[in-house]
Every structure is written in structure tokens, then in C-alpha cells.
Amino acid sequence: MDATIENIAVTNKANLEVFSATLQKLARHDRDIIVVTSDSRGSGKLVPFGQSFPDQIVEVGIAEQNLVGVAAGLASAGKKVFAVSPACFLTARALEQIKNDVAYSNNAVKLIGISAGVSYGALGSTHHSLHDFAVLRTINNLIVVAPADNFETEQAIMLAAETDLPVYLRFGKKSMPLLSTEETTFEFGKGRVIKEGSDLVIIATGETVAPALEASEKLQKESGIEATIVSMHTIKPLDYNLIAKVAADGKPIITVEEHSVYGGLGEACASFLLENNFRNRFKIIGIPDEYTVTGSQQEIFNHYGISGDGITAAALTLRKG
């Protein structure tokens, strides 16, 4: 399938729904597509998949370690395996299986972290995954991806199915606006420039690209500040070329992520910039080192400044120095 935006049904659905629909599309033509679930077919929107392809879904019950181990065993026998579980449990409880059975053994499992970040909102910190980028970045032989919109999600799922490397994909369950951009190609490890501006750079990932865009519109309208917006969907391998390119003329840089401010996109960008002698003003927006305030995903975003207003305020402060 050609990876252009014209070829997909343009939607504003939850990325989770696009994941499920894409997988069904793929499974129809490929008997080797196997979904492994840990009582997560409902929350993974995979009930229709299970009904249409009962021989291509393996249920292990609420047992994430076994989920990943079984998925690795299936992959080693040639299956294209999507192991689906809430990101919080998948990447913490089954971390050793991810490290050893998937990445180290090079079993090309596609680890699908559903309802990632703070998607579960007021269900609280047990259900939040604010550690997954940090932890998984340190595991060799694993691609880490957080698609921003329905286009990126569909492309990421299709690419993941075909790549012979392990991939971790995480997304939420909120409807996401389609990013309007000239860039209609999608590749792991290549960030997408959503908008170009000469005063400021905002590098965001996953569901924080939308508030970053909102901030850029506010900055433009209210302060005449033109921001470049990058959707950095792949956290690893990180697109260092693009970071260097957007940082080249010294513009202030803000990173935004639905993740701890420790160890994620922001720190990955910061270490690259520092090691390569960039001295741009720099700000990381994410969840601080605390168990989050109670609220919906949107309320938590607003509380910690992952919002049009919050990012706008941070940009104005950063520009002042």
C-alpha cells in the first residue's frame, strides 16, 4: 500500500480505533498476522477482529509476562505478532520479557501499548505509563513509536507488520485531529515537519502534537510568533538530522510529551543538542516527577501545561530568556 495521505480514509478517530481497523485490513490478506491479548480485546477495540479472525487471536488472560513471552514464541515461528495490552502494564510488568524474549532474542514482536500516557485519566497512576519511553529507549534493538494522528497510526501499523525488527507502539483512546501537512510520507525514525516558522521550534510526540499546534496558532495570532512544529513520532531511533536542522539557526526549542520529563523525548533531544554544541534555549514540557493530579487526560494535560495555553506561556517565557 502506498504511504500517502490520499490513500487513507481521512478521519479524526481515536488512534486506537485506527489501529484496530488497520489490523483487520491486514489480517484479511495475511494469515500470519496474529494478535495476542491479555483480556484486552475490549479495551484494544479488537472485539470485531476476534469475531472476523478467530484463528488469528490468542488470548492469554491477565498475564502480561506470558503475553510477551508467548508473542515472542509465535514470532520466532514466523508469525507477525501484535501483543496488545495497556501500556502501563505491558512496559512495566513484562519489561524483562520485552528486553530478553523480544529485543535481545530479536523476535520481531509488535508491542502495542494501548491507552498510553495518562489516557486512563482519573483511574490514576497505576494505569498511567509515564516511564515507557525512558525505559524502552535503553533497550537495544527496539523501535519506539508514538503516532500523533490517524495517518501516522495507520502507517505505523502497516510498517510494523512488515518490519523484521521489534517495535513498541503506544497511543491513546481520545479522538485525534488529522494533522494538515505537506508531508505525506511516513517512515520510522523520520520526524514530520507539520508546520514551518522562523521564531521557535516545538518538537512534540504522540497526542501532544495537537496542543503544540494549537499553541503555534495562538502564538501566531496573539504575538506574531511563527513556530516550526515537528511531530517526532519515533522516539527511537530519534531523527537527529531533523533536530540538527531545526536547531541550526539557534531558535528556542520546546519539547512536549505525554511522559515523565525524565528520560523521554525532551532529554533525548537535550543530550543530542548539548553533545553537538547547540546552545539553543531549551524547555522540556511533560509530566513532572510526581504522581499526577486527579483528572481526565485533558485535565491532567491542562494542569501540567501540555495545552495550547500552557505551551504558549512556556514559549513566551523561553523567548524572554
Added chain:
Amino acid sequence: MSEQELAHKSVEYRRKILKYIVKANAGHTGGSLSCIDILNVLYNHTLNVDADDFGSPDRDRYIQSKGHTVEALYVVLASRGFFPESDLETLCKYKSHYIGHPTRKVHGVEQNTGALGHGLSLSVGTAIAGKLDKKNYRVFTLLGDGELPEGSNWEAALSAAHYKLDNLCAILDKNNLQITGPTADVCNTDPVDKKFEAFGWEVRHVDGHDLKQLKETFDALPFAEGKPSMIIAHTVKGKGVSYMENQLKWHHGVPNQKQYAEALEELDLQDENI
């Protein structure tokens, strides 16, 4: 291979396990000696694997969950032609592929193991794939009794029964010792047969050093249609070297030259008496 030939093999493998552990100055001596007869029968009698066609999708799979006793696996793979035995001179040496736990960098190794409690889930996944693809291959995994408290084993045990994996056989190397002491004192898993039976497995007991019993038991697989098979192999940690047998310190003890010479003498005697 006749039982007599297998018996000679077991002695040869014990010599080599010690040789390369002494050379590397590291290794899991006691456990390698407890599981070697099982590996001997698997690789010289039971498994449908071929060093020249290891990529065959129809091959039987052997996944060593108790990865620390890798020396046993390496000497058996070398003798089956997967790589030249001389490679083992580099065991645990700087830049060697032959690290102290199974790695796919070594021809013939199915999965990278070493962290305990992983082999059974990997085996369940591989066995499910075999069922989905209507293949006749079988999946074998070797568990240690010390690793059974890892909860992932029991998650996998449930799945194996749930999916009626009669193409899966787990062998428990029940040598009753682990690094801290007797397994029964550290975290008792007995009666382990009843536990697996309750989980839906068909269980048999064997003397894990009786080559004839091992052959016959593997020949009888699957023990029940629609059920995974568990072989509880009663073994002796350090088996074959009298001063190592049932002695905790040989969990990963390395013999000195004098002890090594004594061990070889004992093994020579065993060889003569076959």
C-alpha cells in the same frame, strides 16, 4: 543410538563440561551435570533437529529455560555438529559468542535465555504457532526446580493447558538444590506433580539419569491427547563426580587442577564400567 553408546556419550559430555568450565574458570557445574543425561537423550535420540538444516520450519524446538547450565547445551550442540568443539575454548572469553547463557549467536540455540521463568512462555507461543500452522514439530523446554517460583511459569502453564498443547513437553530437572540451599527450604514447590496436574498437564516421573527410562518416556509423548506433557526428571546436582554430588558449593564452583584430575579419573572408571 544404543543405550550403551548413549552411556558413553554421557561420560564424554561430563568430561567436556568440566573441561570447558575449568578453561573458562566459570560455569554452572552442578546443574550442567544434573541435566546432561536429559540433553544427551534429547539430542541423540528424540529431537528432530539437524545442524545443516536448523532453519527448517518443521524442526523440533528445544528451549533451555534454565539457561545457566549452558555448558551442557554447548557440549551437546558441538557433538551434534552445530559448531566445532574448539569454539568452546573461547567460552566466556573477551569477544566470544559463547557467553555464559544460551544465545542465538551460537548455531543451534533457539532463544536467548538466562533470566529464569522465560522458557515456558516462549515454548507455549512456539507450540501455538505449530498448531495454527498444522505442523508436526514438537517443542521441548528444560526447567530448573529452582526457577519454578517465577510466576511467569505458572502463567505459561495455564496457557499450555488452555490451548491443549500436546505438542509441548516440559522437562523439570529436579535436582532439589539451588544457590541458597535445598529448594524445599528456599521456596517449596512440592508436590510439583500435583500442581501441574491441577493446571491440566499430564505428568510422568523419571530417573533423570536413567537413559533407558528417558528414551522410553520421550518415546511415549504426548502422554495424553490435548494436554501438555510434563516430565519430572529426578536428578542429582553434580551427578557423576562423587565429591560434587548434592553439594551446594558446586552450583557454580570451578574445580581446581587436582579436583579436575580426580573427576576425570572417576569418569574414566565409569566409562570402563559401561
